[in-house]
Amino acid sequence: MHIHILGICGTFMGGIAVIAKQAGFRVTGCDANVYPPMSTQLEAQGIELIQGFDASQLDLNPDVFVIGNVVTRGNPLMEAILNRGLPYISGPQWLAEQVLQDKWVLAVAGTHGKTTTSSMLAWILEYAGFAPGFLIGGIPQNFGLSARLPGEPVQEPGGRSPFFVIEADEYDTAFFDKRSKFVHYHPRTAILNNLEYDHADIFPDLQAIETQFHHLVRTIPGQGLIVANGKEASLDRVLQRGCWTPTERFGGQQGWQIGTAYDDGFDVMLDGRLQGRLQWALLGEHNQLNALAALAAARHVGVPVEQGIAALAQFQNVKRRMEVRGVEDGVTVYDDFAHHPTAIDTTVAGLRRKVGAARILAVLEPRSNTMKLGTMKDQLPASLRDADMTFCYGANLGWDVASALAPMGARAATFDELDALVTAVVAVARPGDHVLVMSNGGFGGVHSKLLAALKDRAG
Template sequence: MKHIHIIGIGGTFMGGLAAVAKEAGFEVTGCDAKMYPPMSTQLEALGIGVHEGFDAEQLDKFAADVYVIGNVAKRGMDVVEAILNRGLPYISGPQWLAENVLQGRWVLGVAGTHGKTTTASMLAWVLEYAGLAPGFLIGGVPQNFSVSARLPQAPRQDPASRSPFFVIEADEYDTAFFDKRSKFVHYRPRTVILNNLEFDHADIFPDLAAIQTQFHHLVRTVPAQGLIVSNGGEESLRETLDKGCWTPVEFFGGVGNSGWQTADESADGSFDVLLGGEKVGRVSWEIIGEHNRMNALAVIAAARHAGVDVQTACEALGAFKSVKRRMETKGVVNGITVYDDFAHHPTAIATTVAGLRRKVGAARILAVLEPRSNTMKLGTMKAALPNSLSEADAVFCYAGGVDWDVAEALAPLGEKLYVSKDFDAFVAEITAQAQSGDHILVMSNGGFGGIHDKLLDKLK
């Protein structure tokens, strides 16, 4: 048994890597600054020891065969400097995964600025429903599985074997302090979904063109016998493919695209699936939003490449239960519903608010935002925030840890805006304004100080 110690184990990717490593028979420990659900509870359930902090002393306690370094680790951190000074073996998470888990498997990658977690969860579930028992590593907890990662299992069609399929959320963020390529370059997928492509991660990318370059690196790794499933409505993706593509491409969505399309959308969320203008199936589910219909089309196309017929894929999507922290209902108190959502980019925020608006009609929406991602903290997209929140009836933005003037940036929202750096006062103001029948939508890519439970407790 080899021992790996993971630096930054609390992240969704590294926590998932820890889970598959443990399942594969490795001894696994790790460290991080802070831990919060769902990763903290998942690691605890797996019996994985976690050290709090990035001190050098932990290297004596956790004398590992190799140190797997996440991109939260930076030069100057005591543990990083000690690893380098002592000449200890280290590797990035994506490279470790590629060499120890993905090698020799049929990898299905899901890339894009938005929707990676939901789409990857859908794809893993469709393959599972079809009996293909895939492995997966997803940046969230799909409720159909209750874990964020696992190794391939025994397929229904051949119980004595192991599934060749592995679904992975293919992130464009950089790999590690010593490898500035995007994570997804390591995965070498046979099937890849390119969901969308916008400017994001302003802390590591100077502009959209730089991200397109990384996406084209991914395109270069897909074999000629593979498949690229690309959003036909995204000009940025077409430009990326125009740089050179050696793999068949199937497009979904977009005006004038003859590939995968939707039709006859119902108010309950159901829709027909078209391929080449012909109806090939219908998805009956209660998941709302155009973005989710596009996610579903991409999944149906990718699953078909892996051998799942369209009708089976449509049936599977009808049983899909979404992902924790994606419009997840945290509780209802005195007629007030509190939701949790991971949205942290203006486009995702706008989509999330619009989706809830279609669900609740004229009821009041109280949008609660924590600008926590690196891009949001830099204020790169602050000009787009007011419009992304315009459908909410009241907007509460927590300004703690943000250097730019949140009140000034969100001033176009007028009297519906409340901004505070005092967390307790922030929670108190939300509960003071909330009324029976309201919907409180909390959006953050972090733990947000446990605000959901605090709100539910104060609303009693």
């Protein structure tokens, strides 16, 4: 069977392409921007990529077109598909029907931490020999790829793992299906990591997102498990609308808790009882909470907590999560995916706890749809309070970055030219500083530009 994927170079649709290829489908695809690293990964799988959405791609004559949510009405290929009455389906629905239907799905939902927590959970199951399949919106470094089909579990030689871990996004499915992606997945185990207002381009307010989360809750069987953040009033409201599934809490006054914290980890507690000490290098309370959620979900499918803790001690974080890109002239440059004010706050705070009194120079690109609309602009100064200086790239925004960051005074500077930003950072950076770059996009390769400029400065 031949599928042609529209919007194939997005992380989610690219993952579907990899899984479909592994499952024996012939896979081709197109996107507006076909470039590395996704293009390289897909081509290495033998997947033919086409630049653009020209209607001539109908001549490929696939059995079905799989549509990513980047595709809108007016797209020339989509219009041709509609005019010809050809079969098409959304990516999440295709995945549900072709891959997830007979699986024990473990879904990780939430405004923040989905990719990291999904990666932790998949790794715990892998460490335990369960050989799970997964589709994650990043590249877990323990695996080196973002998606795969279930493999052969140690417990059942010659068999196929029933487990599939998926990052469950609340963003809408496609232009023709405005439900959140995650309602298609029908998980048996679901993590509700947190819930804040985001995606201002499609949701009018937090209550609208809570409604979508309750749609997810309605799909979870009574013999399943919901692992919910006990510190989130928004998730309490979701569950109070109706819940038919056992629930375990983490991070709150009951259930799974962070015990004594150490420089290299923390004690894992469950109902007031010590489960073990997790020793690792990850920063921040948010990652400790992610770990609790992953341990709880893994226990539901049969992984003892002690074994889960041992797995997380060997966990390597996802790329672009406080990833050190290099050190030049004594200055360390990090790359992080943080883009929502809450994620920015926790990321900077985590680095602050690591580096102590050393200077943190935050370099920020407000690039997400929500940030471009300016919905969260007033929260930015507080989210950057732990940074010594902030350099913000404000090109192509519909709001005034300088005004939004004005409360920070001389600690913030804004730029419309990337090279000018790089020059300004390098001019003030000194040995021992930590430059934290935060964006959910490529940011014009600013990390490499900063490192090259620092190297040139050092002679």
